[in-house]
Amino acid sequence: MVPPPMTATKGPVEPAQVPVPDNILLQEWTGPYEGVPPWDQVRPDQFPQAFQFAIDEQSREYQAIANNPEAPTFANTIEPMERAGQRLDRVQAIFGVMTSNLSTPEIQELDKEWSPRLTAARDDIVLNPQLFARIETLYNNRSGLGLTSVQDRLLTRTFEYFVRQGARLTPEQKTQLSAMNQQLSSLFSEFNSRLLADEGTFTQASAAEMRGVPQDVRDAAAAAARDRNLPAGTFAIRNTRSAVEPVLTFADSRPLRERVWRAFVNRGDNANQNDTNQIISQIVKLRADRARLLGYPSHAHWRMQDTMAGDPERAMELMMGVWPAAVGRVREEVRDMQPLARRDGIRGAIEPWDYRYYMEKVRKARFDLSEDEIKPYFELSNLVEGMFWTAGQLFDMQFKENTGQVPVFHPDVRTWEVSDGRTGRTIGVFYLDTYAREGKRSGAWMTTYRSRSRLLGDDIVLASNNNNFTKPSAGQPVLISLDDAQTLFHEFGHAVHFLLVDVTYPSLGGAQRDFVEYPSQVMENWLLTREVLDRFARHHQTGQPMPRALVDKIKRAETFNQGFATVEYLSSALVDMKLHLDPTGVVDPDEFERRTLAEIGMPREMVMRHRLPQFGHLFSSDSYSAGYYSYLWSEVMDADTWAAFEEAGGPFDRTVADRFRTYILATGNETDRAEAYRAFRGRDPDVRALMTRRGFPVAPGGAR
Ligand SMILES: [Zn+2]
Numbered sequence: 001m002v003p004p005p006m007t008a009t010k011g012p013v014e015p016a017q018v019p020v021p022d023n024i025l026l027q028e029w030t031g032p033y034e035g036v037p038p039w040d041q042v043r044p045d046q047f048p049q050a051f052q053f054a055i056d057e058q059s060r061e062y063q064a065i066a067n068n069p070e071a072p073t074f075a076n077t078i079e080p081m082e083r084a085g086q087r088l089d090r091v092q093a094i095f096g097v098m099t100s101n102l103s104t105p106e107i108q109e110l111d112k113e114w115s116p117r118l119t120a121a122r123d124d125i126v127l128n129p130q131l132f133a134r135i136e137t138l139y140n141n142r143s144g145l146g147l148t149s150v151q152d153r154l155l156t157r158t159f160e161y162f163v164r165q166g167a168r169l170t171p172e173q174k175t176q177l178s179a180m181n182q183q184l185s186s187l188f189s190e191f192n193s194r195l196l197a198d199e200g201t202f203t204q205a206s207a208a209e210m211r212g213v214p215q216d217v218r219d220a221a222a223a224a225a226r227d228r229n230l231p232a233g234t235f236a237i238r239n240t241r242s243a244v245e246p247v248l249t250f251a252d253s254r255p256l257r258e259r260v261w262r263a264f265v266n267r268g269d270n271a272n273q274n275d276t277n278q279i280i281s282q283i284v285k286l287r288a289d290r291a292r293l294l295g296y297p298s299h300a301h302w303r304m305q306d307t308m309a310g311d312p313e314r315a316m317e318l319m320m321g322v323w324p325a326a327v328g329r330v331r332e333e334v335r336d337m338q339p340l341a342r343r344d345g346i347r348g349a350i351e352p353w354d355y356r357y358y359m360e361k362v363r364k365a366r367f368d369l370s371e372d373e374i375k376p377y378f379e380l381s382n383l384v385e386g387m388f389w390t391a392g393q394l395f396d397m398q399f400k401e402n403t404g405q406v407p408v409f410h411p412d413v414r415t416w417e418v419s420d421g422r423t424g425r426t427i428g429v430f431y432l433d434t435y436a437r438e439g440k441r442s443g444a445w446m447t448t449y450r451s452r453s454r455l456l457g458d459d460i461v462l463a464s465n466n467n468n469f470t471k472p473s474a475g476q477p478v479l480i481s482l483d484d485a486q487t488l489f490h491e492f493g494h495a496v497h498f499l500l501v502d503v504t505y506p507s508l509g510g511a512q513r514d515f516v517e518y519p520s521q522v523m524e525n526w527l528l529t530r531e532v533l534d535r536f537a538r539h540h541q542t543g544q545p546m547p548r549a550l551v552d553k554i555k556r557a558e559t560f561n562q563g564f565a566t567v568e569y570l571s572s573a574l575v576d577m578k579l580h581l582d583p584t585g586v587v588d589p590d591e592f593e594r595r596t597l598a599e600i601g602m603p604r605e606m607v608m609r610h611r612l613p614q615f616g617h618l619f620s621s622d623s624y625s626a627g628y629y630s631y632l633w634s635e636v637m638d639a640d641t642w643a644a645f646e647e648a649g650g651p652f653d654r655t656v657a658d659r660f661r662t663y664i665l666a667t668g669n670e671t672d673r674a675e676a677y678r679a680f681r682g683r684d685p686d687v688r689a690l691m692t693r694r695g696f697p698v699a700p701g702g703a704r
Contacts, residue, residue, distance in 0.1 A: 018057065023049035025091050029450075033417075033429050033460045033702040034405065037094055037449050039409040044106050047095060051114050054088035055121045061085065062125050065134070065520070072134035072191065074145055078155055082455055082505050092118070093449045097409050099192070099445075101466060103439040108193040115189045116182035123166075123178040132167040134157050150670045154505050157306075157669075164305055166294055173293055184622070187283050191619045192441070194274040198267040199442050202228065205247075210235050213253035214372055216479050217243075220470040233475040239263050240442045242468050242484060248356040249371060254346075261353035268613030269590070276613045280589045283619055300580040300626035307514045308633065308673055312581055315514075315629040319577070321687070322568055322632065323600065325696035329563025330603045334363045339614045350605045351671025359561055367557040371481055374554065377537040377546045378485050380434065380469065380478035383527075386536030387492045388416075390526045394657040395500060396421035399430060409433075412471070418461075418499055427452075428461035428499045434478070435471040435519045442468055443616065444487045446494035446520075454504040461499050465491040477540040482554075488523045492525025500661060503668040513627045517634035518641075519665060525642045528554060559695025566694060568570045568609040571602050573628040575616055580626040632690075637677060639689035644681060 022027050025046050029035030061084040068076055071183055095114075098107045125131065138145065139159040142152055161233070166177045202224065208631060210218050220243070221235035228236050238259055244264045251257050268276035287299035300312040309315045335349055335399040337358035364370045391397040399416040406415050419427040431449075436442075449462040467488060472478050497519040503509050510516070515649050526532055532552060537546040575596050579587065589612040597608070608616065610628075617624035624630070641660065648656045663680040677685060691698045 002376060017060070020051075020614070021049060021053055023050050023053070025094060026087060029090065033426065033462070034450075034458070035430065036406045036462065037090075037097075037409075038095075038160055038407055040669045042094055042098075042409075044098070044104075044110060047091070047098075047110050047114070050091045051088075051117070053093075054085075054091050055117070058085040058088045058121065059124065062128065062131060065162060066131035068134075072137050074138060074147060074155065075137060075149060076285065077134045078151075078158060081158070082154075082453075082507060085476060088121075093299060093447075096447060097449075097464075100435055100445070101272065101440050102409060103193075103196060103441070108189070108196075111192070112186060112189045115185040119185040120178060123174075123181055126162055126165040126167060127169070127174045127178065129167075132162050135162055135167075137311065140678045150504065150508065150515050151672065152429050153672075157507070160306070164294070164302070177290065177293055180293070184283060184286050187279050187286070188619065191276055191279045191283070192616070193266050194276050194279070195614055195616060195620075196439070196441060197274045198270070199239050200264065200438055201239045203239070203256075203263050204230060205235040205237060205251075205253075205256050205260075207233055207235070209253040209256040210247075210251065212250045213247055214250060214375065216375075216476065217246040217250070217470070219473050219476065223473050236469075238436065239267060240436055240468055242436060242470055244357065245483070246371075246481065249360050254344075254354070257353040257357060258401040260349070265352075265607050265611055267611075269611065276619070277433055277589050279691065280612055280619055281587060284582070284589075285585040286455055287580065287622075287625070288583060292583070298581045298583050299431060299585070300577055303580065303622070303626040307512050307627070307630075309514055309629070310408040312577055312626065315331075315633065316574075316577060316630060318636070318687070319570055319574055319629055322566065322691070322696070323574070323693075326563055326566035326570060326694075327603060327693070329696065330606065331563075333362070333561065333563045334603070334605050335360065336366075340365070352605060352607045353619060355564060355605055358442070359564060363557060363560055367553050367560065369550075369553040369557050373550065374482055375479045376539050376541070377533075377550075378480050378482070379538070380480055380488075380502075380573060381536055382536045383480070383485055383488055384432070386527075386532045387489055387523075389535065390489075390523075390532060391492075391496050392421065393531075393652050394526075394654075395495065397427075397499065397662055400431075404585040410437075412437075415469050428441055428463055430495060430499075431462070431464035433464065434467045434469055436468040436593070437471070440466075440468065441616070441620075444491050446491045446498070448498050452501055452503065453500060453509060456506060458506075461501075463495040463498050465495055467491065479540060485527055486674070489524045489527045493520035497665050500665040501668040502666040503670050505670075508670045509668045511669050512673060513624065514630035515637075517631050518637045521638035522641050522660075525638075525645075526651060528558070531652060541663045548569045557634050559693070562694040562696070564606065566696075567603060569631065571597060571600065571606075572608045572610045572615070573614065573632065574600055576615070576624075576628040577626055579612070579618075601654060616628070636687050636690050637685045640685040640687075641661040642693070643689045645687075663694050 023046050024038050024041045029037055052279065062375040065077055065080050070076060099111050135158055138155055142155055149153065166174060169177060218235065221237050224238055225234050230236055237247055244260055247260050248257055268274060291299045291302040294302055304311055304315065334350055340358050341350055341354060342362045346354065360371060388399040398419045398421045402417045403414045406429060408415060408431065410433060413433045415429055416430045417426060418430050419426050444467045447464050449464065450458055452458055452461050469478060469480055469484060501509050533546050533551050538544060575593060578596050579592060593612050617628055645651050645653050645656050659680050663676050667676055688698045
């Protein structure tokens with residue numbers, strides 16, 4: 001996951017006329033690497049002044065562009081827009097870490113207060129008629145402006161963005177729209193703080209109930225219980241994915257599995273002060289009303305304008321093309337589990353809290369392979385070295401740890417200097433915030449505090465990866481599951497992408513939502529290559545590499561469990577899309593979820609990966625709303641790209657890697673992404689690669 005793109009990082013249009021207050025958040029970043037965020041000097045009480053000053057300064061910058069008496073040109077309108085708001089972007093980069101990684105009640109209050117104000121400030125720009133008139137004039141005359149193709153794309157995208165965001169509405173409609181946007185911002189903040197509160201809860205367990213659970217997970221749960229002053233000999237299972245899934249996979253106690261499962265899937269859905277259902281209803285209604293105001297049939301249609309898929313129908317078509325095979329595979333998986341469950345005295349159905357447990361037993365029986373067997377070889381520091389090595393082999397990137405030499409926002413954060421091995425030039429700093437803790441949101445994500453842009457002279461990228469692995473007790477190794485290791489590589493893939501982006505205009509540095517998950521998903525593939533496993537999957541006690549027989553078993557089991565994984569994901573993506581296709585937006589989330597899952601034929605043994613009351617992708621901002629399908633859309637390109645490596649010399653084929661870097665990564669969004677793909681692959685992506693990878697039947701036919 002990546003956060004919504006910031007408005008971009010830019011330089012001042014002209015020297016600010018107003019003296020800058022003495023506030024660290026408002027200063028240029030100083031120190032090494034063209035300046036780094038001054039985490040060590042940041043205090044929450046500095047934000048109100050910083051936000052207000054930076055918003056006002058940005059407003060002055062845009063007023064100067066909008067009210068320029070000279071006729072509009074690319075150089076006096078579009079370029080200064082690209083440079084505007086730099087100070088505000090720096091403040092927001094720091095505040096984003098406060099809300100995501102270091103949240104406290106004080107930060108949440110600040111977020112609730114300032115989110116709507118920041119939204120209003122953005123609307124003031126987008127809805128400014130003088131500014132839009134200049135952009136529109138340029139757009140209408142763009143063929144005669146002598147623009148490069150990249151400048152033409154920037155102008156076109158800027159124009160389309162303004163139109164999409166309401167630049168053509170009447171003044172009354174603009175007032176309405178801005179009010180809706182501000183209400184939505186407040187609701188997103190409220191959703192976040194409620195979900196965070198529910199994820200701060202835990203399930204208590206006895207030693208007997210923890211039977212079957214691996215030692216490192218027990219140790220972490222025991223430490224969590226001590227932190228909460230629970231009686232000795234009890235365990236606390238945090239209500240986050242990394243803590244919950246090992247218990248669901250290994251705990252022999254069915255009642256414990258059920259308790260842990262219920263706590264996890266009911267986050268935000270407990271009819272108490274943290275319940276999010278009412279918030280979600282309001283968000284969905286406001287989104288539908290806003291889409292209607294903007295002239296779109298639904299929120300999904302509006303959101304999907306700037307995507308590769310282009311409209312909800314194409315996304316639905318892809319999802320429904322995969323769904324039946326995935327459901328069919330779940331039926332087989334359940335059939336395989338039933339005899340094992342019966343042996344444990346389970347007469348009735350496999351329940352959702354049984355699925356992972358028996359899936360693990362089937363894997364053991366069929367492939368003689370257990371998560372338990374893999375984990376001792378998946379030591380976090382080694383895998384981190386493995387992902388750096390991979391980036392070195394493919395893209396000549398070199399990572400040198402420099403923890404302690406740049407300020408960090410938490411003592412657990414480690415940092416690396418990133419350089420280009422071909423030139424020796426420093427290209428970035430990589431920040432890694434590994435562990436779950438109170439006040440950090442769940443899941444995993446990547447951000448940049450600063451991106452590369454030639455226009456602004458920003459060359460050294462500041463990129464971060466954020467995970468939620470369980471912190472071990474002192475002196476213990478961090479052993480992570482296969483799933484967590486894939487997440488580690490996934491987020492690193494986002495970082496590699498943004499470290500290699502090489503564009504002129506900041507607004508063309510990002511990527512569309514359904515493209516941005518493509519480089520990150522490609523990166524996951526390298527984890528299970530022999531080259532990486534042999535070197536970096538080393539036993540945490542003996543240092544021995546993973547035995548060949550175990551590697552072979554992992555390879556053989558690669559498509560195992562794809563029914564579960566695909567249905568868990570796709571059900572969430574389908575519910576998201578259908579929810580945001582409703583033109584009225586009047587929904588009861590609980591009822592909608594139940595009805596939609598029944599309609600699509602959700603297997604009763606399973607639950608969505610993210611139920612609506614906790615679906616942060618959809619309700620913590622607009623960015624992944626009607627956009628959770630993006631992972632599948634991106635995976636079509638990912639699987640087809642991996643096939644390109646396999647068809648060539650293998651996972652580390654340099655010719656393919658160079659093309660991938662040149663056409664896909666470095667270009668950011670400077671060229672049309674479908675064309676970029678064709679330039680890389682010589683054709684459109686072929687969806688059959690995805691079906692093959694997941695072990696689903698492949699229909700004959702052409703490429704999509
Ligand atoms: Zn991602």
